[in-house]
Amino acid sequence: KVVSVLFTDVVGFTKISETMSANRLVNKLDVLFRKFDEIIESNNLEKIKTIGDAYMCAGGIPTENSTNAIDACTAAIQIQDYMSKIKFDAIANHEDYWEIRLGINTGPVTAGIIGNLRLAYDVWGSTVNLAQRMEMLSQPGKVTITGSTFNYIEPFFECDFKGRVQSKAKTMVDMYEVIRIKPELSVNGEGLVPNTRFEEIKKLH
Numbered sequence: 001k002v003v004s005v006l007f008t009d010v011v012g013f014t015k016i017s018e019t020m021s022a023n024r025l026v027n028k029l030d031v032l033f034r035k036f037d038e039i040i041e042s043n044n045l046e047k048i049k050t051i052g053d054a055y056m057c058a059g060g061i062p063t064e065n066s067t068n069a070i071d072a073c074t075a076a077i078q079i080q081d082y083m084s085k086i087k088f089d090a091i092a093n094h095e096d097y098w099e100i101r102l103g104i105n106t107g108p109v110t111a112g113i114i115g116n117l118r119l120a121y122d123v124w125g126s127t128v129n130l131a132q133r134m135e136m137l138s139q140p141g142k143v144t145i146t147g148s149t150f151n152y153i154e155p156f157f158e159c160d161f162k163g164r165v166q167s168k169a170k171t172m173v174d175m176y177e178v179i180r181i182k183p184e185l186s187v188n189g190e191g192l193v194p195n196t197r198f199e200e201i202k203k204l205h
Contacts, residue, residue, distance in 0.1 A: 003060040004072040004106040004149060005123065005131035006045065008036070008079065010053040011099045011140045029053060032098070035082055043075040044068075048123060058123055061111050066205050069106045069152035073178050074194060076102050076143040077157075081192055084141060099141050103134025106149040130167055137165060137175065147174030152205075156198060157181055158191070 010016065010029075017025055033050055040047060040057045044065070048056045057075075059068030083100055090097035107127035114122045130146055138144035150159060158179040164172045180191025185198035194202070 001060060001064050001108065001111070002068070002106060003058050003109045003111070003123065003127065004068040004104055004152075005048075005056070005058045005109065005128050006040075006072045006076060006102065006104045007132050007135035008055045008100045008102045009135060011101060013053040016098070028098075036079055039078045039082065040075050043071045043078070045071055045075055046121075048121065058109075061109070061123065062121070067202055069104075069149045070156055070202055070205070072104050072106075073143065073145065073149070073153045073157055074181065076104060077178060077180060077192060080141055080143055087141075101135050101138040101140055102143050103131050103136070103138050104143070104145045104149050105131035105134055106146070106152055126167070126169060130173065133165070133167065133173075134175065139177075143178040145176050145178055147176065150174065150176045153178070155201065156185055156194075 033055055036055055037047060045057045045059045046061055048058055050056070059065070059071045080100070080102060083098070087097040087099065105127055107130070109123040109125045109127045111121070111123045114120050134144045134146055144162070159176045160179060162175040162177050165175055167173050180186070181194060181198065183189035183191055185195060185201070187193040187195045
């Protein structure tokens with residue numbers, strides 16, 4: 001099955017955690033991840049897990065679909081928009097803000113239930129590793145995807161080619177940055193929310 005895996009993590013989290021009480025840290029992450037949950041759910045993605053400040057979700061599981069790369073990129077754009085609104089407010093109020101890196105990759109995965117004491121649905125394989133690599137190479141506030149994901153989403157989004165990187169398997173991988181949904185396919189041309197034309201073209205996928 002072809003799945004799109006999305007990773008985020010907070011930039012400079014180790015440093016942040018040294019200056020903030022554990023309680024406040026957990027509360028802040030909780031607020032953040034609840035919002036991410038909301039966004040991914042509305043875009044038909046499945047939350048896989050959070051590990052500390054890292055958040056992982058995927059599209060195309062447990063139910064297969066052909067639109068998961070498009071769904072993942074739509075969610076990613078909306079997550080980074082949410083983060084930039086918080087940043088804008090924080091700067092206006094002279095407060096600290098967090099930024100996240102975000103990476104996506106599309107490909108086959110192994111998926112299943114792990115453990116019998118506490119059942120957890122998980123995905124693994126080179127597709128997952130590459131999604132995490134995109135996240136690590138991503139600029140704060142940006143959405144970085146592989147050429148594989150780009151091939152699925154290209155008709156819907158404006159993207160910039162960012163060069164090629166080497167994967168763990170020593171193959172070269174194309175890297176793109178998703179800028180926004182194409183204005184003509186988004187509500188009010190803002191590049192954030194798909195409009196009816198977007199949805200109609202998506203159905204043909």
